[in-house]
Amino acid sequence: MQILKPVGREAASKKYDLLSAMMAHALAGDKHRQRLVLRLMALITTRYNWARDELSIGQREIARLWSVDERTVKREMAKLRGLGWLDQKHAGARGRVATYSLGIDRLxxxxxPEWALIGPDFVERLSGTPAAPESTVVPFQRPQSFTPEGLWGRAQMQLSTEDPPTFGAWFAPLTEIGVAQGRLELLAPTRFHAAYVMTHFGERLRMAARRADPSIRDVQVTAV
Structure with a gap:
């Protein structure tokens, strides 16, 4: 999957692509997810600086924009940070509001999963690969290389669904060592594999682990 960066000559279309993906995701979800996505889209379209990757807005202003109280703002912003859709760059302080960056890769x-609802051209544009032609042939289903049980199993289910090629190449070979003091420890087949995963996919692993178990604070990948 290519990384969408809303800059350059095609910046406007890339922004619309991201908002379209969010819209399709919301419409396919329940009312709670729809409301959360709508609130984030309101922040993006009114206050997000695309060039600087910065959302700078106070809780009182957010409450007014969303037509809610500040307690609701705190709760919803925590959800957005927990999902990885927003990342706090600077905490609010006296005379200064909090600033956030947008988790475009995570979004x-x-x-x-909802890109196909928009159309095959949309899937091709965002994934960078041609959409598969429709066929009446039933493809052979390879058996999963993991069982969706336990913490790492649940995390693998998410990782395999959101990015199958990356999962097959880098996440599937990892095995669980155990959990200690809020850290999930995984074993890689080689030192290179462990180093590559931690360097390029460390945050994605941590997010998947936290979604599988909110008590997880970190993930460590080592090799024999």
Whole structure:
């Protein structure tokens, strides 16, 4: 999957692509997810600086925009941070509001299952690969290389759904060592594999583990 960066000559269309993916994701979800996505879209379209990747707005202003109280703002912003859709760059302080960056990569991963609802051209544009032609042939289903049991099993289910090629190449070979003091420890087949995963996919692993178990604070990948 190519990473969508809303800059350059095609910046406007890339922004619309991201918002379209969010819209399709919301419409396919329940009322709670729809409301959360709508609130984030309101922040993006009114206050997000695409060039600087910065959302700078106070809780009182958010409450007014959303037509809610500040307690609701705190709860919803915590959900957005927990999902990885927003990342706090600077905490609010006296005379200064909090600033956030937008988790575009995470948003694309989470909305990917709904891209096909928009159309094959949309899937091709965002994934960078041609859409598969329709066929009446039933493809051979390879057996899963994991069982969706336990913490790592649940995390693997999410990782395999959101990005199958990356999962097959880098996440499937990992095995669980155990959990200690809020850290999930995984074993890679080689030192290179462990280093590559931690460097390029460390945050994605941590997010998947936290979604499977909110008590997890970190993920460590090692090799024999």
């Amino acid at each position: 694309l991963l989470d909305t990917r």
